Amino acid sequence: MPSLPMQRPVDVYLSYHKDYLNKKNKIEEEKGLKSMRVSVTKPILILFFILSTITLLRLLKITTSTSSSSHPNLTLPLIPPKTCSSPSPTCTETPAHHDSTAATILAAKEFQLLSKIVSFRAPCNLLVFGFQPQFLILSSLNGGGTTVFLEENPVKIRAFSTNSKSIRIYKVEYSTVAGEAYKLLKQARTDPACTPQQRPLQASTCKLALTKLPWEVYERKWDVVVIDGPRGDSPEAPGRMAAIYTISMMARAGNMTDILVHDVDRMIEKWFSWEFLCDENLVSSKGKFWHFRIKGNLNSTSFCSNSVVQIQ
Incomplete structure (x- = not known):
């Protein structure tokens, strides 16, 4: 049975060192790709956020203007005034102050x-x-x-x-x-x-x-x-x-x-x-x-x- 050739310690060291360098280079390449992806993705996300904000503000403006034009005379709900059972100096409630236009609608x-x-x-x-x-x-x-x-x-x-x-x-x-x-x-x-x-x-x-x-x-x-x-x-x-x-x-x-x-x-x-x-x-x-x-x-x-x- 033929015997395997004996490897010298130097050769083993070089072999391990070579594998180590290859793995290190591969890891560094992967890190570089990731950093490149992050550097490219980050501006895209910022741009997307800005455009989304502008679109939202426009929608709010349109909604506000539409609501105000559709209901120009909105008023707060009226609170009924208290009433007196009979007029006297001690009964001093005053008539409710309210919008006259709204009040006259029967x-x-x-x-x-x-x-x-x-x-x-x-x-x-x-x-x-x-x-x-x-x-x-x-x-x-x-x-x-x-x-x-x-x-x-x-x-x-x-x-x-x-x-x-x-x-x-x-x-x-x-x-x-x-x-x-x-x-x-x-x-x-x-x-x-x-x-x-x-x-x-x-x-x-x-x-x-x-x-x-x-x-x-x-x-x-x-x-x-x-x-x-x-x-x-x-x-x-x-x-x-x-x-x-x-x-x-x-x-x-x-x-x-x-x-x-x-x-x-x-x-x-x-x-x-x-x-x-x-x-x-x-x-x-x-x-x-x-x-x-x-x-x-x-x-x-x-x-x-x-x-x-x-x-x-």
Whole structure:
């Protein structure tokens, strides 16, 4: 059996050294490739991140502009004001301050009540304190009758246009503000000029009487009256005290008048409706509407047959 040739220690060392160098070179080559991949991948990731950020910002901008154009009049939810069971100096809540445009939009059930009454009385004389496009539907229901709007805001008046001879809108001014409601109510109770028998209204010295309305308002006998103006949504804003009082006087000089007062969840509308339109004349309610029906009675010495509201 032939014997294997003997390897010298030097040859073994060289052989191991050669293998070691080969493995080292291979490891270094692999490290170089990895570092090259990292150096190439890193800028790509940075570029991708930048482009993604720009795209996201553009999408946010488009979404924001679309939302704002679709809902230009978004408002915060309204918090209902607290109410007083009866007017007194200790009950000092003020009417809720809210956006007047949003507030004047009637709920479906409220508008249904209005439409039903106007349709039943049509053709009739319809008087509306406050103007909004929604009320034009009432004038169409009152075909053959006369519809008159009394509005304080000149912007709303300028936006109104119609060729109908049976629809008119007048600008009116109010000399009393909502913050004076309690004082005016006390004065009216003791002022002889504010009693139901005082005539004519144009010459009244009662502070609640509207004496500068268009002549047509005094001359006509109104079948249906809607009180949804003036705003009355802050102490400094014109309140509806004078409108409620004036209509109560006109109704007692007429035949039979359906009066609808809106926003009766508020202090002023509630107090003055109790005082001058009277609980005994309340025939229905829907939402924030109270519906009163008053029969003419020029001989009456008081507004209500019994005192509902006590005020000190």
